[in-house]
Amino acid sequence: MAQKVYRSIARFYDLLDLPFESRRYAPIRPEMFAGLSGRVLDAGVGTGRNMPFYPPETRVTGIDLSPAMLVRATARRDRLARDVELLERDVCDSGFADDHFDAAVATFLFCVLDDALQLPALTELARIVRPGGEIRMLEYVYSKNPRKRFVMRLWAPWVRLVYGAAFDRRTERYVPQAGLDIVAHRFLYEDIIKLIVARVPG
Numbered sequence: 001m002a003q004k005v006y007r008s009i010a011r012f013y014d015l016l017d018l019p020f021e022s023r024r025y026a027p028i029r030p031e032m033f034a035g036l037s038g039r040v041l042d043a044g045v046g047t048g049r050n051m052p053f054y055p056p057e058t059r060v061t062g063i064d065l066s067p068a069m070l071v072r073a074t075a076r077r078d079r080l081a082r083d084v085e086l087l088e089r090d091v092c093d094s095g096f097a098d099d100h101f102d103a104a105v106a107t108f109l110f111c112v113l114d115d116a117l118q119l120p121a122l123t124e125l126a127r128i129v130r131p132g133g134e135i136r137m138l139e140y141v142y143s144k145n146p147r148k149r150f151v152m153r154l155w156a157p158w159v160r161l162v163y164g165a166a167f168d169r170r171t172e173r174y175v176p177q178a179g180l181d182i183v184a185h186r187f188l189y190e191d192i193i194k195l196i197v198a199r200v201p202g
């Protein structure tokens with residue numbers, strides 16, 4: 001499903017997202033990587049929007065299910081002259097060794113993953129990030145404000161159709177089931193874009 005959706009929109013993705021990227025996402029992306037070092041996974045790297053914010057102390061591997069999105073990520077990597085490994089992999093079955101990464105970041109990935117894939121994806125990240133390492137997720141959720149919630153409900157079918165995404169994923173609920181500890185959760189944009197930080201115990 002995601003592969004099909006992103007094959008169609010890869011070419012327009014950055015353009016479609018432009019108003020949101022400049023006003024909402026770019027200001028909060030640096031926080032996703034603040035303080036990280038060593039081997040870091042950017043899961044669902046997309047067109048590589050996080051790349052300008054990778055700290056120099058990190059060696060980042062970006063994975064994505066969509067070859068079309070990876071083509072865009074590769075072009076961005078080359079443009080920015082960044083040393084980023086890009087691989088076509090499924091976050092639910094990544095093929096990396098246990099404890100391979102020091103940390104993982106996923107921006108707007110879990111809102112794209114169907115409910116049935118939330119736990120497998122978290123379990124896989126828990127396996128490939130070393131004990132003590134953080135998994136940071138940035139996700140949309142429905143606002144508690146009735147007016148904003150209503151507007152989001154109007155947008156939901158478009159978001160589903162174009163991005164294969166939903167605002168009502170319950171990612172946080174699956175974190176303990178994946179054997180992870182939640183160490184922080186707070187909103188980074190109004191009450192609709194949430195940072196969830198989980199840690200691999202040990």
Ligand SMILES: C[S@@+](CC[C@H](N)C(=O)[O-])C[C@H]1O[C@@H](n2cnc3c(N)ncnc32)[C@H](O)[C@@H]1O
Nearest residue numbers: 002006044045046049064065066069090091107
């Ligand atoms: C909404 S985009 C977010 C892209 C990027 N992280 C960003 O912040 O702009 C979601 C990305 O997740 C990728 N994706 C969806 N399912 C995936 C999976 N099972 N494994 C890896 N990537 C996946 C999609 O192909 C898409 O590039």
